[in-house]
Amino acid sequence: MPKIDRREFIKLVGAGGVGAGAGFMLRESKKDPTEYLIPYVVAPEDFSSGIATWYNSVCSMCSTGCGISVRTREGRAKKIEGNPSHPVNQGRLCGMGQAGLQVLYNPDRITEPLVQAGDRGSMSFEQITWENGLDQLAGRLELLRAARRGNKVSFLTAGVNGHLAQLIESFMRQLGSNRLLHYDFDHPHTLYAANQKFFGQDHLPYYDLQNTNLLLSFGADYLTNWISPVHHSIGFGTSRQRQAETRGRFVQIEPRMSASGAAADEWIAAIPGTEGILALGMANHIVSQGNYQGADRADWLAALSDYSPSQVAEQTGIPERTITRLADEFTETQPSLAIGGGGAANHSNSVDTLVAVNVLNYLAGNVGSEGGLLFNPVPAGTVSRPHQASYRNMLELTEAAHQGEIDVLIINGTNPVFTLPAAAEFREALAEIPLVVSTSSFFDETTVLADLILPSNSYLESWGDHFPEAGVGFPVGAVSQPVVSPLYNTRATGDIILGLANKIGMSSTIPWTSMEECIKAGWRRIYERGDRQTLAQGFDEFWTALLKAGVWGETTNGSTAFTPDQSVIAGVSVAAPEFSGSEQDYPFILHPYLSANFHDGRGANLPWMQERPDPMTSVVYGSWVEINPTTAVELGLIEGDLVDIESPQGQVRAPVFVYPAIMPNVIAMPIGQGHSEYGRYAKDRGANPLEILSPQMEQITGNLATSATRVRIVATGSHIDLVKTSGTSRDLGRNIVQTTGSEGHEVSDVRLNSIPITELT
Amino acid sequence: MSLFSRFMDGWRKYRKPGYYDEFDYHWTMTVDLDSCTGCEACMTACQAENNIPLVGEEELAKGREIQWIRIERYWEGEYPNAKLNFLPMMCQHCDAAPCETVCPVSATYHNQDGLNTQIYNRCVGTRSCAVYCPYEVRYFNYYNHHWDSPLDQQLNPDVSIRGKGVMEKCTFCIQRIREAKDLAKDDGRRRVRDGEVQPACVQSCPTKALIFGDRKDTESQVYQSMNNPRAYKVLDELNTDSSVVYLKKVDA
Amino acid sequence: MKISIVPALRVLKPAAILVLVAFFGLGVGYWSNATFSSDTSPEQPIAFSHQIHAGENEIPCQYCHTQASRSPSAGVPSVSKCIGCHNEIATERPQIRLLMSYWENREPIPWIKVHDLPDFVHFTHKRHVLAEIECQTCHGAVETMDRIRLARRDIDGTVQHDQTWEMRLCLGCHRENEVENGTDCWTCHK
């Protein structure tokens, strides 16, 4: 052992110390951050940690009303799936329905009642209490009501259904106002009108895609957004998976290939607005060929005399052969079915067009027969048809506002500032209204202009019920129950109205204190009209069973017999479509269509929808204008070139997408993007074609003719890279998607099944 | 067992695609291209079920999408006879998977249920599996993803969140398969019944174009469906022996 | 002119010694941290003693951790559960008073997590409890612990595994009992 001098010693100690420190820190750095186990103060009964609980409810993402069952863990909603026992969607659900979770958990939700402190639209909102907020509104209403001027109150709501609709109705009645408007951009006014006109029924029939062998769709994108897309998809699938000889055949007639067009066996391009003429041409062929042998054949011959296939061929540009072939197919293949929607249903002559479609169904004997068009029984729940506001009604509202006849406007769940064309001047109208109240839970274009915001729950947090209007041939209803406790200080729309009601003192007619009571009371009535064995069990059992199943149905069917009377037959005719703007200045027809991801724009604040590639173009996060390849070449445009779409009403700017399946003189744009507000995901993204639509209406219903605007394309010279997920959408002869002739078609017996919910809970 | 025999045993296994004498289950999916309408409900279902991150526009522009299942589009012909065919593309769970041979750390391997696994916490991120995969269904986490609060409250607790530098892909919803097996055990059953387990995409598909099940159960729907004369496999010429069977589109 | 390597080595000797000492220090530091500022047995908000409850009073584990047999997570008893008994029992003890204060303020007790698995490990208590595996197999002789601590090898080696939970423990057990798919990664990692 050599002797260590002082310096040596200090060195050693130093080294040891440093080492020790390092070691200590090393161990310290290895430690995980402290985690905590937070128990419940009182454990809830209905769920326990680590185990999923499923609640059945109703989807409110669009007006269809599919049944959903929501998977929750530790009191949080994790996944939305279709409710297997709901006859409309049978356990299936579209993407947007599943994205409902992001409505609930959206970071841009309004969390508190707010009052506008600055000028309108200045976004200087101040937080207030519910009491305060309700008082502010109730005060106004009470004064007006006392002064018998309740009609100065207008209630503008999305197309709500079920007992909420009923509640709003009676609330407005109590106020003495008849200005209750249900406004949905995509409400099929013309379809209702056409059925009214031809069948004399004011509700939709059930289109039995499931059993039809030939579907003739005039512009209706039935797989994406027409009436009840999921149900139609199920029908489509089942008919596709039938045996070879009965495999359903689908024909799509539209100016721009929609998802349904892509799925169809045959796609026929037709100028928007001429679909009805085409239909009558076919009708004419059917009758004149003697494929229709009804008693009223003579009348039909007379009525359809101007629509010989040759004439129609001239007007529509569709070869006569095609028309006659389709007509023959349509009568030979049984059962067959013709439907109309999309561009065909939103044009200057749409009611007649859709009547013509019904005529086809009638002549081919599809009315009231399985696989054709079945009449729904009178719907079980309340359906608020009379209040459905067409474009004309909205204009009347704005007019009234300008006249100063509106003191209070309550807006619930609808966004007219976005979905109405600029020509409607709704934004300006709002400025004339002293008090604008919004119950939206998002800062959409309309809500930012409100003075008072009473944010409502998302549908996953509130009570409600829904009676699908399209139905499935028999009455169906479903109760929507809260699957999670409200995240924020918001209230269900129903509860807001009830709150107002008892502040104003309507408790005599509106006795309920909560929406749950209201719904329950309503369902007691439905329960009471039930048959014996329903009544055998008490209401409470009925109610719990209802909540568990999430759906209720009645085995009553609509009438099947139908014969149109002389006058109707005589009245059958379709005028040529009218377009705004001259063909010289505006060579192209603008065909806006509901986006698969955003519907009428309500989905634009859902990141999942923004990130999901558009089914046809695979574009994400943005909008585009679809142009036929040859047209693009003529104009010297390639994908990504920014162009201005100019109509007499204004212009929007969008990048070009060269779309192989659109008519050369038509350009198409998806609706849904181009929000100036509506949260971080939607704001300032893409363009909104609705802005530049000409205010042209279908005369009978006053429905906006969205496909009747002519536009011109002006290249801006600038170019952007369109953000899309597809590389090259041609398979370069690699035979990746293989096809076979129909003879090769064969299917195994495929039953529809879903995860049995009972087993998962 | 002597070293030699162990070696020989290993060698025999190694020669066998999937290295199993017999699979326990043989999970298989069939995709009926005749019914697929490209509605992409499956994509949203998958995102919700598997905590697939939101990538954002900038990253998507760089081509860094993450879609465990995606819809591919193939146009045919020109106007007016243009046709658009959709092709749902997800991990094919090949029994002779190219990706499995290349992963240096065996983060991806074939398990006894005929599934092509991906173990996130073992992955070192060489990304070679993505290169070797001819279907290009493997997606890489180029950075740590984040969910704007409270969107994170939707995340599925049964699925791990993938951090930066990790490869991920479709798992046929392994968490659901495990859950189904768990329930089967509770009922004292050895095997899962047909239709008892469905991946999120299959469950949501509105046209029932997707069918999932155990190929070994000859009663199962998927077995019947994959013996359909229309059945074919995408890129079959590469002999990946994939577990996703496509049914030809009918061109009538 | 030195050719041999030895003198050169001699020059390095002091430096070498310093390095050795430093390494020794490293070990000491590591050990001291592990012993004196341990994260394997942290101070809990309430000094709940498993020794008293599970040990002396022999309350079965699942009396409080009720979900162990039906859920992946064993579950922490809610405050009401504690109160259920401690309304009567030992109400005067300071710790019980503390508990009461939580109860009266309707506050949950922020227990510090000791047995913590990484997020990518999906362990399910249900299967293991139903397989009649003793809780002690993984959690150690809880009934002897006054303050709960991560199971470690005791001097007499009662618990067969080591301070931190390692994958080989799971694997070893799965191998021994020939669990089906017991060594498939996707059994626990997904």
Place this chain on the structure above:
Amino acid sequence: MEAENKKLGYTDIHEDVVRSIVVTGPKYYAALATSGGLALLCFFFPWFYQLYYGIGAAGMNHPGVWGTYLASFIFWIGLSHSGTLLSCVLHLTNSSWRKAMYRSAEAMTLFSLVVAATYVFVHVGRPWFAHWTFPYPNQWELWPNFRSPLLFDVMAIATYLTGSTIFIYMGSIPDFAAVRDRTVGWRNTMYSLLSLGWRGTDTEWHRLHWAYTFLAVLIIPLAVSVHSIVSWDFAMSIVPGLHQTIFAPYFVVGAIYSGTAGIVTVMFVLRKYMGFEQYITKLHFDNLGKLLLVLSLLWTYINAIELFTGWYSGTSDEYEQLSFKLFGFYAPLYWEMIVFCAAAPLLMISKRFRTSFVPMLVLSIAINIGMYTERFLIVATSLPRQYLPDAWGFYSPSLVEVSIMVGSFAVFTTLFLVFVKIFPSVSMYEVKETMDTPKLKAAISQAGSPA
């Protein structure tokens, strides 16, 4: 050779070399500072940023999941093939002209291998777990996947690194001894450690030569196998354009090609700035020139074959990939490569060209640029053009990638600069072997010095 070395005595050699080690001018420090700074700024800083942010910092995407990192990796591995391999071959073929330049060549091998190895860490998504690719017993009871070409890669590179390190070290032991005997203070200590007490006895010489030859024989197949294995990373995939049997020879030839070019560059620099005019002569350039010429012809042939295979396959997959490579976005790069690596080298047919220094320098650099392009194209034109057109994408390097690529050269230079101050960058004893033995007196005057 003889002619030039006449005036040289053993002492001169010693002095020259020792001077190159001991005497350090400001120029050197300037160079060191610049390259070191560059390495820090362009290589390590962006790399740490990437470690923090994730691979997203680079330009890679789906399906272009491999990028310039891999290209650079192959490039550096390739560069490494010059030195050791060459010096082994020449050692065994006993060609004396090698002796002046092989030390620096081997150093090049070593350092480009080191850089290549770092690239592995730059490339992977979670480098902090990279050690999992080594088979070692662990508590998860997991082993790496021994079927993976990437694992072969790890093994091969590790072996090659070890091999060439020992090779260069052993080869320089006598010279360490020589320097040891001419230095004092810390250098003396260092060199006496490095020289492991070398005395220069006959037995020592005998053993050294034996071991040296043995290693040389060992390393040649190793070197060949390393780059074959690197090529398998690609060739074993089924990506159109990568899945080719020709890839192994293709990579090996390419490697030696770029490596030899690299040597020319380095030798020029040594000659010019380290004052080795007398040791590195026209002769070396001439011979290396011939070698380069042969290699370039080989390389061109293999390239042609590659194209032919693609065309002959007659599948859309291969066609698309080829057409993208030849006429797509990166076509200019491709043709640039053809010019630099196939056309320009033909100049070396003329001896005048081969024996003139500056043109050779220019050409050698051009060749290596071309070779880097080749590696880049391999990655950038095949991955984004695979079987499913819908999944096609496009890859272009990001700023971080480019900067790291540039930085890697700085790292290399820095290492080399350090090397020339520690290692005798010309093998003294072997140069002496090429000289006729001096008078006995002279020999005595340098008692203790080897030979």
